[in-house]
Amino acid sequence: MRVVLALLVTVILLGTAPAAASEAPPSERTGYIVSLSSAAIDAGIDSGEIAERYDAPLVDNFPALHQFSVLLTADDVRALRADTDVAALMPDGPAFLADVEDTSAGTDASNVDPRSGIDRIHADQVTLPAGLDPADVNVAVLDTGVSSKQPALNVVGGYNCLDNDQSSFGDVKGHGSHVAGIIGARDLGRGPRGVVPGASIWSIRVFDSTGQSTLSKVLCGLNWVAEHADTIQAVNFSAVFAQVNNGACGVTTSGNVIDPMHQAICRIVDDLGIPFVTAGGNFGSMASYVTPAAYTETIAVGAIVDTDGIPGGLGGGSKYGADDTRASFSNYGPTISIFAPGVNILSTTQFGGYITMSGTSMATPFVTGAVALYRLEHPEATPAQIKNALIASGDPGNWSTQPLLDLPRLLATDPSVVPNAAPVRDPLAFGRDGLPVR
Numbered sequence: 001m002r003v004v005l006a007l008l009v010t011v012i013l014l015g016t017a018p019a020a021a022s023e024a025p026p027s028e029r030t031g032y033i034v035s036l037s038s039a040a041i042d043a044g045i046d047s048g049e050i051a052e053r054y055d056a057p058l059v060d061n062f063p064a065l066h067q068f069s070v071l072l073t074a075d076d077v078r079a080l081r082a083d084t085d086v087a088a089l090m091p092d093g094p095a096f097l098a099d100v101e102d103t104s105a106g107t108d109a110s111n112v113d114p115r116s117g118i119d120r121i122h123a124d125q126v127t128l129p130a131g132l133d134p135a136d137v138n139v140a141v142l143d144t145g146v147s148s149k150q151p152a153l154n155v156v157g158g159y160n161c162l163d164n165d166q167s168s169f170g171d172v173k174g175h176g177s178h179v180a181g182i183i184g185a186r187d188l189g190r191g192p193r194g195v196v197p198g199a200s201i202w203s204i205r206v207f208d209s210t211g212q213s214t215l216s217k218v219l220c221g222l223n224w225v226a227e228h229a230d231t232i233q234a235v236n237f238s239a240v241f242a243q244v245n246n247g248a249c250g251v252t253t254s255g256n257v258i259d260p261m262h263q264a265i266c267r268i269v270d271d272l273g274i275p276f277v278t279a280g281g282n283f284g285s286m287a288s289y290v291t292p293a294a295y296t297e298t299i300a301v302g303a304i305v306d307t308d309g310i311p312g313g314l315g316g317g318s319k320y321g322a323d324d325t326r327a328s329f330s331n332y333g334p335t336i337s338i339f340a341p342g343v344n345i346l347s348t349t350q351f352g353g354y355i356t357m358s359g360t361s362m363a364t365p366f367v368t369g370a371v372a373l374y375r376l377e378h379p380e381a382t383p384a385q386i387k388n389a390l391i392a393s394g395d396p397g398n399w400s401t402q403p404l405l406d407l408p409r410l411l412a413t414d415p416s417v418v419p420n421a422a423p424v425r426d427p428l429a430f431g432r433d434g435l436p437v438r
Helices: 002-013 017-022 038-042 047-053 074-081 116-120 175-184 215-227 260-271 360-377 383-393 407-411
Strands: 030-036 058-062 067-072 086-091 094-097 138-143 154-160 200-205 212-214 234-237 239-241 276-279 299-304 338-341 345-348 354-357 395-397 400-404
Touching (some): 030 047, 030 074, 030 215, 038 086, 058 215, 067 074, 067 215, 074 086, 086 260, 094 215, 116 338, 138 175, 138 215, 138 360, 154 215, 175 200, 175 345, 175 354, 175 360, 212 215, 215 260, 234 360, 239 276, 260 276, 276 360, 299 360, 299 400, 360 383, 383 400
Parallel strands (some): 138 234, 154 200, 234 276, 299 338
Antiparallel strands (some): 030 067, 030 086, 058 067, 094 212, 094 239, 345 354, 395 400
């Protein structure tokens, strides 16, 4: 997966991906993502009208995002690029989960306390204030689905973007159920608990049984979130894809949309006020190479090794590094917002038991659970304020310049008095004109 994504990033950064797609044989149809222009939105023009205009098969519609996916010929692509009702046109592309496929509790995990991650972020010291019900914490997990057959999980609903089905959103791989358990597994006395035990989990299946997806399926999940913005406190996205980060919600100074994915995430975060927590990636390199971690609107999470649940670096080591150090696979750099435990994390499976997994996929839901709980206790807080509060309240360490999640300190932080975090200078970011910043 590392090689595939590295090649994909290289292709996109060199600007060759759209050209390659548009050079397909004239009669061959290729998947594209289309963003409607402001004029089209104001005029009430929808995806069906655009697709019919070019006699193009409509694949999926994302009305809450003003976007849709469609199959286009090379001639269609040229015509749509000149259509004033179209703000952006982008080839559909791949997305990948952000785990490192360590899915068994082998000898490497034999001495790991199953609650060490929870203890390390001090979630064991947190009790909900009187009158707050953990079921009031609502998190959308965009993943492989979440199993409602797992008794430790409170799965309250969801959507299957792979089949456009409102009922069959169960887990097809195990990754989504594991992530959900870190967020909200109930304490059944025989396994680990989540950050917010009993939290309401919304299972949004956007990845298949091989852990792969497309940008259009991710947009389907984001559209579901946008349509349920009054319910969802936070989004968990333990995955990565590769887009050019222009640092301006995918829009140039001239108003041209060059990244519909960034535009959609900004719609979720900036317009609807829902924090978007994402994996920093598992390539042991700059998180700037992957999106959505590189988008400054997101909360991007890196992973540390924690084997004893306490600070100090005195626990046993792991194959990903020593206790209280950055996991060797974890991405790093200025676009990472915060760190959390991500090695040999024991959590729920889709079949009712427990299993260990490692990756920034596992670090991310620790932060998502904390963010959702913080938003429940501080409903007036904006995503930017929540991100600032996470950084201001975190614990420093030798894993990076960014801190480690500290849940009690986060919950005690007043969002209205937290200073803004220093602006992120992403060395791989692209300017508002769409050209590289160097």
